[in-house]
Amino acid sequence: MSRGTLIGVAALSGVVALWxxxxxxxxxxxxxxxxxxxxAILRFAVPALLLTPWIPRTLRAVRGAGAGALGLVLLAGLPHFLLFAWGAELTSAGLTGLLVPGTVPLFVTLLLxxxxxxxxxxxxxxxxxxxxVGVAASAMLRGGTADLGGVAVLLAAGLVWALYTVGLASxxxxxxxVIVVISVTSAIVALALAVTGVLPSHLLAGTLPAPQIATYALVQGVGTGLLSTxxxxxxxxxxGSSLASSAGALSPVLTAVVAVPLLNEPLTAGLAIALAxxxxxxxxxxxxxRR
Known part of the structure; x- marks a missing residue:
């Protein structure tokens, strides 16, 4: 393989692992x-701090951006994260990693x-x-901790990401x-919600152990916020975009498999059918x- 292909394969492997x-x-x-x-604070504050030198340039660029498209892009920040986290709490890692990225093409096509x-x-x-049909299978043949409410929340997260995708195109x-806008605005709102008590926070209370802070700052802030992009x-x-997007569908499979030993989540028949x-x-x- 050529050097460019090797770089692409290595980068795509990183995408699958980070997602x-x-x-x-x-x-x-x-x-x-x-x-x-x-x-939420760790997810958005870390990339916001790392990209601080780019904030003045971004503020100048935002003045010429369309307000409607910018509003859709902001949905990819805190709103999407809260829906994603809520759905993960109600269901399982396997369903969370499957339904959100898996339904984005459906919602984008419908919106367009x-x-x-x-x-x-x-x-x-x-x-x-x-x-x-896969979404229906995940809802009807669910098992373990998955329930219909969690599936509905994850579908909402997929719709929000689709709206972000449509807004990003224009x-x-x-x-x-884009990363600066999403990270800075989401970090500010998350901190404000934590300070007012709307979002409880052990981090601001000073009771969160350092290892947990470091782990989530690395995985969520650096890994998701910067490296995956x-x-x-x-x-x-x-x-190419087609191969990259298609191979990215391997992420739900890896998530479901790793969740078995890591989180003790069963790989149910419903999840297996939905995955396929x-x-x-x-x-x-x-x-x-396309046509």
């Missing part, structure tokens, strides 16, 4: 002694069709049908500026022609 780590660590928030507010009447090829329609900001950009650049349907649907969707 899986995000789902697993979010599911393990309560078991680690953190509150959702603690995890409603807004622009964008046509969809037959293969993509078949892939979307497989995703819908936003006139570079990648670093950089790795995905590299993967798309060296392998949704992952294959996402892969076919990205590899199929």
């Amino acid at each position: 899986s780590a995000f789902a697993l660590s979010t599911r393990a928030i309560e078991g680690a002694g953190l509150t959702t507010g603690d995890a 069709f409603l807004r622009h009447r964008t046509p969809v090829s037959r293969r993509r329609l078949g892939a979307l049908a497989a995703i819908v 936003l006139r900001l570079d990648l670093v500026s 950089a790795c995905y950009v590299l993967a798309v650049k060296h392998l 349907l949704i992952v294959s649907g996402v892969a076919v969707f990205h590899l199929a022609p």
